Amino acid sequence: MQSILSVDGLFGGYLYRKPVIRNLSFTVEKGEMVGLVGLNGAGKSTTIKHILGLMVPEQGEIRVNGVTLSEDAGLYRSSLAFVPESPExxxxxxxxxxxxxxxxxxxxxxxxxxxxxxxxxxxxxxxxxxxxxxxxxxxxxxxxxxxxxxxxxEAPLYVIDEPFLGLDPLGIRSLLELMASFKEKGCSFLISSHILATIEKYCDRYVVLERGEMAAGGTLDDICRQAGLPTGASLDDAFFRLVGGGEGGGL
Incomplete structure (x- = not known):
C-alpha cells in the first residue's frame, strides 16, 4: 500500500554540506497519526519545512500521495494541509x-x-x-x-506543528475530537508536539529526533524497547531515556 507521506534518506539544512537532518527515513500511512517528537533544535521544524517544500533536500526523497514536489507540484501541495505553531x-x-x-x-x-x-x-x-x-x-x-x-x-495529510499551543482546554478537546474523526475517514497526520502525554493517547507511531537523526521510531512498544524500557512504560519515560536524560540513555 502506498504511503501518504514517505521520507527516505533525507539530508538537509540551511547550509550546503552542513545538514541539520541526517539520513532520516519514515512513513505516514493512510489513516495513521504519527508523532514527531524531539527537544528544541532536534530538527523537527527543519523536517517539516522540507516536507512542505520550503527547503530543498540536499540528499534523499520526499513523496506526498505518491509524488515528489518536482514530479507533480499541484498534486503534492493539494494533498497536504499545514498548521504552523504561530498563527498567520x-x-x-x-x-x-x-x-x-x-x-x-x-x-x-x-x-x-x-x-x-x-x-x-x-x-x-x-x-x-x-x-x-x-x-x-x-x-x-x-x-x-x-x-x-x-x-x-479535508486534505489527505495534515502536518501540524504544536497544535495545542495557545488553545484553552475546550479548544484542545475539540481539536482532538476533530483529528480522531478525520482519522476515521482515512486522513493522516504528522504532529510535532512537546505535550507527550496527550499525543501518546492518539498517535499510532512516533519518530523521535535527536540532533537531526532518528533516535527511535515505531509504536510505543517499539520506542520503549529501543529505549531499553519494559512494555507499558510511558512515551515521556522512553523519550527521556532516548535523549540522554536517563541512566543508560543516549545519543
Whole structure:
C-alpha cells in the first residue's frame, strides 16, 4: 500500500554540506497519526519545512500521495494541509472571509463550504466571532482560525506543528475530537508536539529526533524497547531515556 507521506534518506539544512537532518527515513500511512517528537533544535521544524517544500533536500526523497514536489507540484501541495505553531492571518479579513478565501483557493463548492464552515465554527465555538477581524482576536482564537481553515480543506495529510499551543482546554478537546474523526475517514497526520502525554493517547507511531537523526521510531512498544524500557512504560519515560536524560540513555 502506498504511503501518504514517505521520507527516505533525507539530508538537509540551511547550509550546503552542513545538514541539520541526517539520513532520516519514515512513513505516514493512510489513516495513521504519527508523532514527531524531539527537544528544541532536534530538527523537527527543519523536517517539516522540507516536507512542505520550503527547503530543498540536499540528499534523499520526499513523496506526498505518491509524488515528489518536482514530479507533480499541484498534486503534492493539494494533498497536504499545514498548521504552523504561530498563527498567520490576514489582518484585514474576518474569520468567515478567511474560510471563504480558503474554499475558493481549493475549489470547494459552495454547499460543501457552508456545511463545513458551519460545523467547524460550532465545534470551536467561534460562530459569534465569524464577522470579527483577525487583529481583534486573541492568540488562541487566531489558532482556531488556522485550524478551521486547514480542516475545511479535508486534505489527505495534515502536518501540524504544536497544535495545542495557545488553545484553552475546550479548544484542545475539540481539536482532538476533530483529528480522531478525520482519522476515521482515512486522513493522516504528522504532529510535532512537546505535550507527550496527550499525543501518546492518539498517535499510532512516533519518530523521535535527536540532533537531526532518528533516535527511535515505531509504536510505543517499539520506542520503549529501543529505549531499553519494559512494555507499558510511558512515551515521556522512553523519550527521556532516548535523549540522554536517563541512566543508560543516549545519543
Amino acid at each position: 492571518l490576514y489582518e484585514e479579513l474576518t474569520i468567515r472571509e478567511h474560510l471563504d478565501l480558503t474554499a475558493r483557493v481549493y475549489g470547494i463548492d459552495r454547499q460543501a463550504f457552508e456545511e463545513r464552515a458551519e460545523r467547524l465554527m460550532a465545534l470551536f465555538r467561534m460562530k459569534e466571532k465569524a464577522g470579527s477581524f483577525s487583529r481583534h482576536l486573541s492568540k488562541g482564537m487566531r489558532q482556531k482560525v488556522m485550524l478551521m481553515n486547514a480542516f475545511l480543506i
